Amino acid sequence: MRVAPNELAFAEPQAWQDIYGLQPGRVQNRKDPLSYPVNDGEGLDQHIIFADDAHHARIRRLLGPAFTTAATKDLAGLIERYADLLVTQLGKVADGEQVQDMSHWFEWTVCHVMSCRNYRQRVSKSARNKH
Numbered sequence: 001m002r003v004a005p006n007e008l009a010f011a012e013p014q015a016w017q018d019i020y021g022l023q024p025g026r027v028q029n030r031k032d033p034l035s036y037p038v039n040d041g042e043g044l045d046q047h048i049i050f051a052d053d054a055h056h057a058r059i060r061r062l063l064g065p066a067f068t069t070a071a072t073k074d075l076a077g078l079i080e081r082y083a084d085l086l087v088t089q090l091g092k093v094a095d096g097e098q099v100q101d102m103s104h105w106f107e108w109t110v111c112h113v114m115s116c117r118n119y120r121q122r123v124s125k126s127a128r129n130k131h
Helices: 013-020 054-066 069-093 100-129
Strands: 002-004
Touching: 013 100, 054 069
Parallel strands: none
Antiparallel strands: none
């Protein structure tokens, strides 16, 4: 249903795929320039959100294996441990008087999860290659 000249609302999940999804023989919808800045030569084309269609597809192929069902299930325990740690640490500083920069806390959490994941993969590969 159209709710404004430039806005749609829909209740069925399949509608998203029908409206915005890639379909053979159909040109992909352009990103809204108000929501996604135009690449001004500052390296935004290397970011999946701002990349043109060709670069977006290349980046998506590279990142895809990290987001398979098996890969995300493998990380579930690690993510839960760091989510618990995040909540614990926030509880220690949440005195109601000091404002917290949540982007800093989330960056810290993601960085630690990915570091643990990558270190675990390197150790596992090294163990398998040991002579």
